[in-house]
Each structure stands twice: as structure tokens, then as C-alpha cells.
Amino acid sequence: MRGSVQIVRVAGIPVRLHWSMLALPLLAIGPGLSRLASSACFLAALFASVLAHELGHSLYARRRGLEVREIVLLPFGGISVIPRLEGSASDEMAVALVGPLTSCALALGLAALAWASGIALWPPTLLGRSLLARLAWANLLLGAFNLVPALPLDGGRVLRGLLARSADRVSATARAARVARALALVMILGGLLLDLWVALLGVVVLLAAGAEEHGAALSVACTGVRxxxxxxxxxxxxxxxxxxxxxxxxxxxxxxxxxxxxxxxxxxxxxxxxxxxxxxxxxxxxxxxxxxxxxxxxxxxxxxxxxxxxxxxxxxxxxxxxxxxxxxxxxxxxxxxxxxxxxxx
Ligand SMILES: [Zn+2]
The missing domain is CATH 3.10.580.10 (CBS-domain)
Structure with a gap:
């Protein structure tokens, strides 16, 4: 992906960082330099959580015989670049599901660790004192959020796969994109009231859903062109x-x-x-x-x-x-x- 640099290889898969990640620490540090160290720690762990989510997608895709080109980490999460994935609805659905499952499993593991160490997990918090509790909730949020059926989120890919069972890929994508746009509008409006990050994410989903639709239509229009x-x-x-x-x-x-x-x-x-x-x-x-x-x-x-x-x-x-x-x-x-x-x- 353009505008990204490779930081590491995991299991032979290049992991790249998008430049926009540079803005993330600035947003997350917030007021008070004393919180810098703990924020940096939390961010690094969050980062590892997103990477684990993407590795879930990528390693499972590879097990299904698909080539994985790279993983790109963005402020909103990651992208596993798997060129042939969209060729088969069942591949796409299965690979899409593994990411959120990985995040939820991580959340459970972290919660178990927190529980064993006597750390309170309730009420839910991303800002509390315990890194372990925050991470457990962050991973659960990561998993749950990605299951929202809004293309290009994982949930949207599952929805498209389900729709593709009774329709061709272009109309399945068009219908999934319509759902995504509706959800994106809800996110934007809700986000303006609750949290700007959610609104921003709604904008990203809105744009990306249009791009998915365009890509699917183009790939059908190009069928047979050599x-x-x-x-x-x-x-x-x-x-x-x-x-x-x-x-x-x-x-x-x-x-x-x-x-x-x-x-x-x-x-x-x-x-x-x-x-x-x-x-x-x-x-x-x-x-x-x-x-x-x-x-x-x-x-x-x-x-x-x-x-x-x-x-x-x-x-x-x-x-x-x-x-x-x-x-x-x-x-x-x-x-x-x-x-x-x-x-x-
Ligand atoms: Zn995912």
C-alpha cells in the first residue's frame, strides 16, 4: 500500500505501517505529559492487538491456500491484503470471521488473566488504571466492532458472502454496500453526539463501501479482458x-x-x-x-x-x-x- 513502510515480517508476511499512524499517539496522549508513558504502553499493546487480529485473518487465509501479500496497520485498524480472497464467497466469509474471533479469544484470555490477578473488569473501561482490564475490553470492542455488517468491515464481508449465495457478486456487493452506507450514517450521526472517532470511522466506512461497490462492478465489467x-x-x-x-x-x-x-x-x-x-x-x-x-x-x-x-x-x-x-x-x-x-x- 502506498504511504506505508515495512516495520517487521511475521511468518513471512510483511507488516507495514501507514503514515497516518503517526497521528495516533498525538490523539491518544491527551492532556498531561505524565500519562505519556502509560498511554504509550497501552498504545503499543493496542497495536499488537490489531496485529493479532490481522494475523488471524492472514494465517487462516494462508491455511486455505491463499497468498497473503502484506498487512497494513492504520489508525482505524488493519488491512490484510489477500489478492485472491474475493474469488470465493466461502473463503471470504471464513477468513473475515477469523479476525473478530481472534480478537474475542484474546479478550477472553486477557480477562481470565485479569480475573486470576484479582483485577476488577467491571465496569467496562478503556481508560481505567489496569492495563490488563483496558486491553481485555479493547480487544472485545475490536472484535465486536468488526462484526458490524458494514462493508468493508469483517461483518460486511460475511453479509456479502451470505447475500452472494442467492445473487451474483455485483448485486450482493451493491446490497451489502447499501446496508453499509445506512450504518455509516448512523455512525456519523451517533458519533457526532457521542464520540468523534465513531463519526470519523463512519466517514471511512461510507467512502470504502462505495469503493467496494465500484471494484466489484469493475471486476465484472473486465471479465475476459486480457x-x-x-x-x-x-x-x-x-x-x-x-x-x-x-x-x-x-x-x-x-x-x-x-x-x-x-x-x-x-x-x-x-x-x-x-x-x-x-x-x-x-x-x-x-x-x-x-x-x-x-x-x-x-x-x-x-x-x-x-x-x-x-x-x-x-x-x-x-x-x-x-x-x-x-x-x-x-x-x-x-x-x-x-x-x-x-x-x-
Ligand atoms: Zn478484521
Whole structure:
């Protein structure tokens, strides 16, 4: 995810921190610097609780044979990025349920610990003196809150899965998003009266529900669209051993274009006129080409696979091969135009 940094790997899964987390300590410390230490302690523990919730999702998803790309921690909770999860309603429902179950189990464990240590758990508190009691309640809240059936919260994913049993995915998502919007409005109005955090969260749910709906509609509109349908064909590319001095004027004539660089029939990179600036005297294309660019397959689905790779690579264009041979170039601008067209139907 953009705007996040990796802080640790757990069981091989990168755990990333979103920059907006930096604002969290400022909000939670509140008045009085003397509370700083205990707040920091509580925040760190809260953070670990959110991570445990996400690890519940992620590790269970992996057990079901799904690839987990990363976990991103945000002030509102976490996101487990599991690319193939939405392919199956039963996978999505089961994986969605495990997160809140993990939080509730943690809450129970912490409550048992508190009880054994003679710490009072009642009345419920997130601000009381005992860290253990606060954490137990925080985890219960985390679990219960995520069960609210408002997409993209876990409860909303379960609801969508249930709706998808009797309808296609797009209409199931649309109905789940309607429920989410209604709940978001309740959260915003209630939050304005009770707690601004809840109102803010309502706004996040409102925006995210719309994005889920859009994403589901787009993935249906893109069904059957392959990389080759959107790429610009180029079966030749440029030779890796070509001297930069010789191809500079040719590349300069096509300022917006990228050309795959080929060596022995294999794509070894991609180059555009802007890359030539860093060429020393006597350099060849192999020296200046972007060799780290991922290579796409012409037969791959455009959405979400190729779109995802294109966005993650942060490049304007990627080379495309078909059965191992160079086939063309996929431009980001063309993909964006195609997605806009498809989304409009
Ligand atoms: Zn969750």
C-alpha cells in the first residue's frame, strides 16, 4: 500500500505501517505529559492487538491456500491484503470471521488473566488504571466492532458472502454496500453526539463501501479482458547490445513511448528516451534499460492481476510476452482509459 513502510515480517508476511499512524499517539496522549508513558504502553499493546487480529485473518487465509501479500496497520485498524480472497464467497466469509474471533479469544484470555490477578473488569473501561482490564475490553470492542455488517468491515464481508449465495457478486456487493452506507450514517450521526472517532470511522466506512461497490462492478465489467487486448503490439523491441549513441535519436522521436530491450530472444528490460540521460560514453541499452520492470503475460487477465502489477511496479509501461516471446508494451495510460471505458459499460 502506498504511504506505508515495512516495520517487521511475521511468518513471512510483511507488516507495514501507514503514515497516518503517526497521528495516533498525538490523539491518544491527551492532556498531561505524565500519562505519556502509560498511554504509550497501552498504545503499543493496542497495536499488537490489531496485529493479532490481522494475523488471524492472514494465517487462516494462508491455511486455505491463499497468498497473503502484506498487512497494513492504520489508525482505524488493519488491512490484510489477500489478492485472491474475493474469488470465493466461502473463503471470504471464513477468513473475515477469523479476525473478530481472534480478537474475542484474546479478550477472553486477557480477562481470565485479569480475573486470576484479582483485577476488577467491571465496569467496562478503556481508560481505567489496569492495563490488563483496558486491553481485555479493547480487544472485545475490536472484535465486536468488526462484526458490524458494514462493508468493508469483517461483518460486511460475511453479509456479502451470505447475500452472494442467492445473487451474483455485483448485486450482493451493491446490497451489502447499501446496508453499509445506512450504518455509516448512523455512525456519523451517533458519533457526532457521542464520540468523534465513531463519526470519523463512519466517514471511512461510507467512502470504502462505495469503493467496494465500484471494484466489484469493475471486476465484472473486465471479465475476459486480457493484457493483449489493451497492450501496444511490439514484436521486435531493441537489442540490448545496441549502443545508446545509435538509438538516441530514434528514441527521442518517440518521447512518450517505451521499448522492450531484448537479448537472445529474451526480454531483459524496458527503455524510454528519458532513461538515456544517465548513459555514459560507449554505453549500450543493456546499461540504461530498466531491468527490474516486471514482465507481463499477454494472456493474463487485465483486472485485477495486470493492473495490480502495473500499479505496484510504479512504472508507466511494462513489457508483455506471449509464450516467452516479446509481444508488446502495456501502458498505464491505456489501462486507465480502458478501465474508465469498461466501468461506464
Ligand atoms: Zn478484521
Amino acid at each position: 493484457v493483449r487486448d489493451v497492450m501496444v503490439e511490439d514484436g521486435h523491441g531493441l537489442g540490448a547490445d545496441e549502443p545508446v549513441a545509435q538509438v538516441a535519436s530514434f528514441l527521442g522521436a518517440f518521447p512518450g513511448r517505451s521499448f522492450p530491450v531484448v537479448e537472445g530472444g529474451r526480454v531483459v528490460g524496458i527503455v524510454c528516451s528519458a532513461d538515456l540521460g544517465r548513459a555514459g560514453p560507449g554505453a549500450t541499452l543493456a546499461d540504461v534499460a530498466d531491468a527490474g520492470a516486471p514482465v507481463l503475460d499477454a494472456g493474463a487477465e487485465l483486472f485485477p492481476d495486470a493492473v495490480d502489477q502495473l500499479l505496484r511496479s510504479r512504472r508507466r509501461a511494462l513489457p508483455v510476452v506471449s509464450e516467452g516471446k516479446l509481444a508488446g508494451v502495456l501502458y498505464r495510460a491505456d489501462v486507465e482509459a480502458a478501465l474508465r471505458r469498461l466501468a461506464q459499460g
